[in-house]
Amino acid sequence: MSLVMTAPPAVEPVTVADAKAHMRIDGNDEDVLIASLLLTSRLHIEVALSLALITQSWTLTLNRWPGSRDVELPLTPLRSIDEVRVKNAAGVANVVPAESYLVDLSSRPALLVWNNTARPEPQVPAGGIEIDMTAGFGSTGESVPAPLKHAMLMLTAHWYEHRDPEEIGSDAARIPEAVSALINPFRTIRL
Template sequence: MTALQSLRLTRPTEALVPLASLKSHLVVEHDEDDALITALGEAAYEHLTGLDTPWQRVWLQERWRDYWPDFSRRPLLRMAPVIGLHRVTYINTAGIEMLIKPAACRIQREAGGGVRVVFAEGYELPSDVAPREDAVRIDYEAGYGPEPGDVPAPVAHAVRLLVGHWYRNREEVVVSQASPKELPMGVKALMAPFRRIGVEAWDNPPAAQASGSGETAVAGEAQTPD
């Protein structure tokens, strides 16, 4: 595992573009291809989602976890847009996951569009962080909202265009891992405004550095101390 790895903890429970809308776009009136069209819709959404895309975004609300090696610098959350912070934990030198008090951490939105985790003034960061690349875990909600209507319309239309392209060119697509050799021009144009450029993961160290105070936890479960 590298220091820049993130993990998707949850996925949307409904499609961004429902089957009926995809069939209308494709001008398909029969039901024989419903399973295929549904699979292409899911694949198109996934193709436009995540850190391995130029947009580094999720669209419908999901929970993500960023891993960091320590608290020596303030982490910039990697996925966008950020809805809110869920929790911050770390693995201590005894191998136990510890929860940072919720009142001690929050997100800070910056002018450049990034969102950073910051800690309360005077809060003493723990010094018993395990020497491992995934020691610190930051869980947060990302996306434009839980409903398809929360997502910008160009993204939904990009899904329709991708489905149309793949439906008409099925020999280029394996449904289980649908991915064209190159995005259609219409999709590129629709997605261009969402591209994230120059997002850095680290910033200058915060004023408060690690000290001797740690957090307490029940073995096997991270929790807030009494």
């Protein structure tokens, strides 16, 4: 299984101006660094939570269908399944008709559920199934929950203050507990 971003977010959920106000920084000398830290903070939070904060497109590639009729989709919040393709013996990806499956967006993780039709089986040994999807809270920063935006600000400030390379596992390299506390309600808990 692989998950590849095909269209990144058009904007960041938090602007450089917001971060500078949060950190009480005047002037534009550090704008490039702050923008980089905001990007890194967003990516860190997205990976930690399997979230997409701002609308973005991804392709999930599978070798074969899972054992159950449901396919768990690894990004939250999922907005849509844009296309499902299955490769034939020649490696040509054929589009699966959308009426062959349902998308349960209310589940976490979201599910692709097959109707009473048979699933088309891939005819290649690897990478035979491609699922294009769109995920994210929305296309603007206003659509992202406030605790996640605040966690981004806090993480950006932390990394701004701790620029020296640190050994992984050292106390200085740890993510502040306040950031973890802000993002914990958005974690997917498996029973």
